[in-house]
Amino acid sequence: MPTTRSTDEALAQTAVRALISQAELTPKPGLADTRDLQARATGTDLLALRWSAKALAPGFAAMAAAARRPGEPTRALREELGAIGRCAEWTMARAGGDPAGDRAGGGPATGRLHYGALWVLGLLVAAAALEPGAAPFELTATARQLASHADRGAPRRPSAGSQVSATYGAAGARGEARAAFPHVRRALDVLSRTRAAGATETQARLDALLTVMSTLQDTGPLYQAGPPALRRVQDGARGVLEAGGATSAQGAAALATLDAELRGTGVAPRGSAAVLAGALFLDALPATGRPRDRVAGARG
Template identity: 65%
Template structure:
C-alpha cells in the first residue's frame, strides 16, 4: 500500500510529464497546437489524459522502493536490490497496460520517471544528483522476469550502437542532468519558464542518440536534428529573437519530415520531476 509520501512523488512525476506536454513549440513532438494529432499523429488531449494513468503505478513503485530497499550498516536509507528492480519491472508492465487502456503513449517517460521516483523514495533527503546516481544503481540490476522478446528500442540500440533508454539509466541519466543544468542557466539569464524548459529540451535533443529518430530517420537524420537543436542554442536559446527563429525553422522542418525526438521528451520530464523535488519536499515537511 502506498503512503502519502509515495502519492506525492507520483503526483510530482505526473505534473512534470504534463508540464512537458504543455510546452510549445516542441519540434516534432505533440504540443497544444496539435490537439487533433494532424501533424504528430499523437492526440495531445489523449496524451494529457493517459499521463494521469501513470500515477497509481508510480506510487506503487515508490512504495516498493521503501519496502524492498535494504538498509546497510553505513546508511540509514534503503539500498537498491535485485528484488527491487524485478518488482519495479512488474509494476511498470502493469502500468503500461493501464496507460494503454487510457490512450497509450509515455513508455519512455514511464521508464525514466519510474526509476527516478523509486530512487527518490529510497532516500527522501537526497538531492537531484544523488537521486540520479541511485537510479543508476537500480538500473544496474537485471529484471529477471522481463519478457525475452527484444523491443524496438533495444533492436535499434543494438543496430547502431546507441545507448538507448537502458544505457541512459545505467549511466546515471546524463541527459537528465544536462537538462537540469540548462534549466539553471536559462533561468539565470532571465528567460521565461517556458523558454527555460524549451532550452532544456533542445539541450537533450542536441546530443541524445534518440532511438526513435534512429528508427525513422537513420544516423544522418539524427545528426540533422541534433545540429538543428544546437543552432537554436548557439543563437542564444529560445529567449532571443535569433533563437526563436531557429526554433520555428526546426519545428517546421521536423513536422514536414514526420521526425519525432520522443526520447528527449521523456528525459525532459525526468529533469522537470527532479527540478521540482525541493519544492515537493518543503511541501511534504510543512
C-alpha cells in the same frame, strides 16, 4: 508529518505533472504540444497524452511504496519495479497511450506517451522514495544502481528500442539510466542557468530540451529514419542554441525552422522529451523531499 502513503502519492502526482508539463510545453520541435489538440500535425492527441499520464499515478505510487520496503536499490526491487511498470504500460494503453508500438518512437501515433518516459520517471520516483531529500545528482546515482540490475521478469522478445540500440550502438533509455542520467542532469543545469539569466519558464524548458536533443542518442529518430535523422535533430538543436536559444529572436526563428522540418519529415525526438520529463520531476523535489509546485506549468 505526512504518512508514507501520502508521500508515495505526492511523488506519483509530481511525476504525472512532469509528464503533462513536458507534453504541454510549446513549441517543441517535431513533438506533440498544445498545437496538436486534434492530432493534425504529429498524429499525437495531447488530450490522450494527459489521460495516459494521469493513468500512471497508481503505478508510480506503487513504485515508491515498493522502494521504501527494502530501503536500498536491490535486484529484487528492480524486478518489482519492472513488474509494476509492465502493469502501468497496460493501464496507460487503455487510457489513450500505446506504448507497445512506441518503445523506439515508432509505430502508429495514437496519443501515446513514449515508453522511455515511464522508464525514466519510474526509476527516479523509486530513487526519490529511497533517498528522501537527496540532491538530484544523488537521486540519479541511485537510479543508476537500480538500472544496473537485470530484470529476470522482462519479456524475452527484444523491443524496437533495443533493436535500434544494437543496430546503431545508441545508448537509448537504458544506457542513459546506467550512466546516471547525464542528460537529465544537463537539463537541470540549463533550467537553473537560464532562469537565473531572466528567461521565462517556457524559454528555460525549451532550452533544456534543445540541450538534450543536441547530444542525446535518441532512438526515436534512429528508428524512424536512421542516423541521418538523428544527426539532423542534433545539428538542428545545436543551431538553435548557437543562435541564442529560445530567449533570442534569432534562436526562436531557428527553432521554428527546425520544428517545421521535423514535423514535415515525421521525425519526433520522443526520447529527448522523456529526459526533459525526468528533469522536471527532479526540479520539483526540494531538499525536504516533498514536491513543490514549479512543475505544474510553465510561466511566461
